[in-house]
Amino acid sequence: MKWKSYFLLFLLLGFSQSFAQKDSLEIKDFERKRSSADSLRIAHPHSYSNRPAVILGYNLGHNSYGEFGFALHSTYHHMLFVTKFIGSEFRMGGSDFIVGPKLGLYFGMGLGIGLNAIYYTNFEKGSFVFRPEIGTTILGMKIFYGYNWKLTNQEFKGINTHQLGVAFLIPLAKPKVLSH
Incomplete structure (x- = not known):
């Protein structure tokens, strides 16, 4: 022991x-x-670009909506992108005219996630909506699925709960490449 x-x-x-x-x-x-001295530095410089653009889109659901807006599309390292936009959706067809001013953000790498705040109104009543989106972006074309959560006025008619959409990002200028 x-x-x-x-x-x-x-x-x-x-x-x-x-x-x-x-x-x-x-x-x-x-x-x-x-x-x-950063000994692990990648050989090429890190860069990003900003590009102003116009957004044209179409959302399909029980009700069809067109979309028009302006965006600032930023690309980081050729793959990661962030698009900040302001615009409006408008109901196509239907008995009454509905417009939805919106503010949003869409980001990703091929597969993208978006967040939108939209106020749908027929100029008598309105409903504030939060819409998360998931989709893919290829060569300036976004194909997505979105779910609208009505945050106010649950009884407001004419807003899709589920929708599929396509939007095109049309550049207004050449990208300004900035290096770090």
């Missing part, structure tokens, strides 16, 4: 000494060098 106590004491002292060794891998020196 006594030899087990000595063995445990030997292990404890041995491990405490092994943690007190000099930094043989020179990790601290590597971290110091990296902080002064």
